[in-house]
Amino acid sequence: MITKRSQSAENMAHNILARVKLTECCAIALLLVIACDSSATNIPGYPERVEGYDAREVAQLPKYCPHTLEFRAHVPGGSNDTEIKRWTSLMGPTFNAMHHYCWGLMHTNRALYLAPTKQLRDFHLGASIDEFNYVLRHATDDFVLLPEILTKKGENLIRLGRGPLALMELERAIAVKPDYWPPYAALSDYFRDAGDIEKAKQALERGLAAAPDTQALKRRVADLQKPKAKASDSTGSKKKSN
Numbered sequence: 001m002i003t004k005r006s007q008s009a010e011n012m013a014h015n016i017l018a019r020v021k022l023t024e025c026c027a028i029a030l031l032l033v034i035a036c037d038s039s040a041t042n043i044p045g046y047p048e049r050v051e052g053y054d055a056r057e058v059a060q061l062p063k064y065c066p067h068t069l070e071f072r073a074h075v076p077g078g079s080n081d082t083e084i085k086r087w088t089s090l091m092g093p094t095f096n097a098m099h100h101y102c103w104g105l106m107h108t109n110r111a112l113y114l115a116p117t118k119q120l121r122d123f124h125l126g127a128s129i130d131e132f133n134y135v136l137r138h139a140t141d142d143f144v145l146l147p148e149i150l151t152k153k154g155e156n157l158i159r160l161g162r163g164p165l166a167l168m169e170l171e172r173a174i175a176v177k178p179d180y181w182p183p184y185a186a187l188s189d190y191f192r193d194a195g196d197i198e199k200a201k202q203a204l205e206r207g208l209a210a211a212p213d214t215q216a217l218k219r220r221v222a223d224l225q226k227p228k229a230k231a232s233d234s235t236g237s238k239k240k241s242n
């Protein structure tokens with residue numbers, strides 16, 4: 001009995017030691033991943049985080065961004081009380097969450113124009129989704145920029161290869177404001193790139209029915225017709241030659 005108990009205690013000690021070592025290894029691995037991610041998110045010549053408020057990046061944002069909650073303390077002129085009150089009166093209580101949308105736009109711009117690798121591009125696109133989601137969780141149902149934020153989220157989901165989720169967000173944008181044209185354009189571009197020209201046309205038709213004078217949608221209609229026209233011309237010449 002003494003031998004068995006000793007052996008059992010020894011086995012238990014080995015198991016505990018193994019678990020401790022495994023925990024230590026996992027912790028080290030996690031730190032390495034964080035370190036790798038941190039270095040991988042750097043863009044040469046820019047702050048590591050968008051919260052560095054680089055003047056070049058802030059200049060690309062909507063005029064209200066410097067006056068949002070977190071920006072105003074870091075961007076020159078952002079703490080102007082008159083502007084803060086003006087934008088708050090225009091946007092309502094959701095303006096208190098709009099710094100997240102501005103961060104999301106900064107992540108989007110980094111992904112599209114600054115990221116040197118796909119890994120970094122996807123990192124910033126993913127970060128933008130998180131920021132957009134924050135505003136969507138806090139936005140009132142009648143928030144004036146709700147269709148825009150939903151569309152931006154949908155566009156970035158498409159860029160991340162998450163088409164089905166993107167379509168849901170774009171349809172939500174349309175449901176909120178049917179005459180807002182950008183989600184129709186994004187839907188059409190998505191279907192066009194997927195090779196479904198018929199659905200691409202249908203999205204444009206829906207958009208033009210709701211916003212008839214939208215030149216961006218009309219241009220897309222014309223672009224979709226060009227390959228068909230060339231094909232028709234080619235078929236016609238072949239018939240004549242025969």
